Each structure stands twice: as C-alpha cells, then as structure tokens.
Amino acid sequence: MEKKVNVFLAVTAVLTMIFGCFAYYFRNAEHDSAQTGDIAFPMCEYINIEILRLDVEIIPYDGKNIRVAYKNEVPLALELGDNRLTIRESEEFVISLFAGSEAEFGLYLYLPEEKYREITVYTGGGNVSVRGADCEKMTIITNSGDISVEDNASLVNLVTSTGNILLDFAEVVHDSSVQSRSGNADILIPEDSSVVLEFETDTGECVTELFNGNVYGSYKYSFNGGRRSIFASLESGTLTIGERDGA
Numbered sequence: 001m002e003k004k005v006n007v008f009l010a011v012t013a014v015l016t017m018i019f020g021c022f023a024y025y026f027r028n029a030e031h032d033s034a035q036t037g038d039i040a041f042p043m044c045e046y047i048n049i050e051i052l053r054l055d056v057e058i059i060p061y062d063g064k065n066i067r068v069a070y071k072n073e074v075p076l077a078l079e080l081g082d083n084r085l086t087i088r089e090s091e092e093f094v095i096s097l098f099a100g101s102e103a104e105f106g107l108y109l110y111l112p113e114e115k116y117r118e119i120t121v122y123t124g125g126g127n128v129s130v131r132g133a134d135c136e137k138m139t140i141i142t143n144s145g146d147i148s149v150e151d152n153a154s155l156v157n158l159v160t161s162t163g164n165i166l167l168d169f170a171e172v173v174h175d176s177s178v179q180s181r182s183g184n185a186d187i188l189i190p191e192d193s194s195v196v197l198e199f200e201t202d203t204g205e206c207v208t209e210l211f212n213g214n215v216y217g218s219y220k221y222s223f224n225g226g227r228r229s230i231f232a233s234l235e236s237g238t239l240t241i242g243e244r245d246g247a
Helices: 004-025
Strands: 035-041 044-050 056-061 066-072 076-081 084-089 106-112 116-123 129-132 135-142 149-152 156-161 165-169 176-180 183-188 197-201 203-207 214-216 219-223 228-234 240-245
Touching: 004 135, 035 076, 044 106, 056 116, 066 076, 066 084, 106 214, 116 129, 116 240, 135 149, 149 156, 165 176, 183 228, 197 203, 197 240, 214 219, 228 240
Parallel strands: 044 084, 044 116, 056 106, 056 129, 116 135, 129 149, 135 156, 149 165, 156 176, 165 183, 176 228, 183 240, 197 228, 203 240
Antiparallel strands: 035 066, 066 106, 076 084, 197 219, 203 214
16 A cells, blocks of 8 residues: 555656646746736726735826836736726736746836825735825725725725734824724824724724723723714724824
C-alpha cells in the first residue's frame, strides 16, 4: 500500500511540473502581466463601484473629467449611462498566471472637485480610502477591508465585517453611521461640534475624552446642543471618539 502511495505522489509531482511548463510555454502573452487602464469619462453625479478585492482610492482633483486608473488580474468593466458611472470586474475569463505582484494592484478614481449626488463602493477584501470627496450621500461596504474617509462633509454609511473604520469629519453630517462586526472604529469631529452620539455594542466599548470614561452596551450622549446625530454599531470592537487634528 505504501509503495502505491509513493508512486501516486511521484506521478502527481511529475504531472504538476509538466502542467507548469505547458502553461508557461503556451501562455497568452497578452495576459503575462496584470490588466491596466487609465480612462477618462465626462462628468456624472452618481458613482457605483462593485469589485472583489482591489484597494480603492477616491481622489478629488482639479481636472474636468472623471479618470479611472487601475491595475488588476482581470479587466474592469466600465459603463456610463443615466448620469451614472458603474465600475465592475469584467465577466470575461482571463488566465493571468504571471500577473506580477498583487501589492501593486489597485483602483484609483480621480473625481473633479464638484458636488456629487451619490458615491457607492462595495468590495470584498480591498481597502477603501476617500479624502475630501463632496457628495450628498456616500455608502462604503467591505467584507474584510479597512475604510478610511477623511475631510468628510457628506452623509456617510460605512459598513465592514472585520475591517477597521476611520471617519474624519470636516463637518458633522446628521444621520451618518459606522458599523463593524469585529473591527475597530475611530470617529474624529471638529471642536465644539453639536452632536448626539448613539452607540451600541455586544462585547465592545466606546472610548473618548469628550465625556467621562469608557462605556459599554447601548449608550446615547449629547454634547454642545446635540443638533446632529452619529450612530455607531460595533459588535466586538472598540469605538474611539476624538477631536480632529488642527480643529
């Protein structure tokens, strides 16, 4: 029996080597490197991104067109219509055995410095970073990726399963929310902001110097008149509330 197992393992190893050589020799040169793109689009008010594990960075700039720059294992499908730009991973099947370092992969969305109606990002394992984008409503949902939103003046709904969240308000927007199952969240607000903070958790806690000590379970705290509400739900993580630097 042992002899048969050894023979099987030897045959498997030889077949693996043969397949590797075959795949390299007959590879499609078009797919030897990761798929890349840098495409310009006219202005639209709705942005929708749905991808699996690319990091996403949204960057306001002083140009006139929306630019999408990316590097990925497969092409992205980009569609413009009804005042909406939609970005998805292509359904086209692409073999990319020699695509290079995944650390270089990413999606960079350059947005003209205009007011947008809605920005929505769904990603599985990718991190999402937004700085200073101006829109009426922003929704970011990840599975394990971290979320960072800085210089924010938009209504935001930030949701992750195991990632961490940073929400840095340039101006607190009423009904903004953060939700994480096992990750941590940091919320930074300008000095003297009029806020109601509603916090709920299972085993997590809220830590802040804005009011006394650490709190657990469900909690609501109003300061400076409480005109604008922030909701945070962290099942087991730690929520930290602080004043933003330079406020």
